Amino acid sequence: MSALPKYRETQLKLRAYIAEHGLRAGDQLPPEAELAEVFGVGRLSLREAIKGLETVGVVRTRHGGGTYVEPFSFAPILENLPYAFQVEGRDLLNLLELRAALEEGLIARASEWIRRRDVEELRGIATAMGAEGCTPDEHAALDRRFHRRLYEPLDNPLVSQVIDLFWEMFNRLHRATVAQPSTPAELARMHLDIVDAVAAQSGEVEAMCRHFENIRTRL
Template identity: 40%
Template sequence: MAARIPAYRQAQTSIKQYIEDHQLQPGDPLPPEGQLAKDMGMSRLSLREGVKTLEAVGILEARQGEGIYVKAFTFDSIFENLPYSLASDGQSLRDLLQVRTALEEGLVGMVASQASPEQIAELDILAQQMVKKACDGQTFEDEDREFHLTLYRPLNNPFLNRLVELFWEVFRRLHGSEGVTHWNLEQTAQDHVAIVEALQAGKASQLTKAMHNHFRQIKQRLDPQTSADPQTPDQPVPQSTHP
């Protein structure tokens, strides 16, 4: 005999189906609780439980005194629900880096022909701020995050921007416990300077190579014994895992 599906799970499925059937968009309201429960053939209690779980994953938003609304998609719920075990799992960090490398290396060449002089100047300023802070022994997480988001802005792809932000933030959280005192700040800053210089040259191949070198350095720092790139000369391995 098949296990009985809990009422709140049925409510989740019914609510999501309702949103799809009625083509509701972010910000659109759902019917009042009583009407919605009647339309779906369930109790108000089951409906409320379903709404609570969909709120937790960022699909719905309950506004006090106003009702229930479809919520715009964000990665907030992913950040908040990252398993604690992930933070201490070195393999998870390597897996994430592999996906992030493929995403950024695969798309960065497209930026070469689409970035405006103003955007390149903005990236140059961020890279120089990183260099200055590195020389002063300061970290520069804010500038680093903004650099990667600004870099892909010319592609006008909001979903890509969200993915880049998600990967950057999760990567930072995963390796954050290692301590910023072990980062090779100057090498990381110079990686970003090289990316800007390639972008200024307007050569997609040079830009892709600069990004490849940046991620190769990160990979070496995570696993220096197995991550050497056989197609490039050996280089000193910095002690940073800064993204």
């Protein structure tokens, strides 16, 4: 006898069904009646299972239109983080170390693929950070855009999602702390240093390390 609740057992069966049948993002699952028969469960358990998989972004149900496999995304992970982790910020430094390791490890590779128009766009974003009257929310939006844009030349959607996930997690925790903020001029200078190094394909790892070290000293 399974120790799992029926709906959890059904979730595992649904995941296995998707994998075994090679279903991809956008593919429709069979009707509820058919799935319930295949899995040997009632419709209530099946609906609970589907609802749970919707929460973590595996499938999506369209009202009156069936259930479909969703594209992979880290967004549900962020949305379902424990409340204490989001608010208390106990793991802020550990999260920063993860983010730094990821970006410091990828920056040299990104600089190999970066083009002139990428550099100019990054320079524009970094320069905007130093504008007078730029609000904290505007700074945050520019910073997120900068780090996302920096790795786009890698043409790796998974990298982009992970970078964005770590940025959002760190930003949520950072807002809950009393960390000393950088001035607009400092923010602009740090990011322009990264742009200059990437454009020259020299010293980009060091520039990124200095950027994260500056953040560490303010936590």
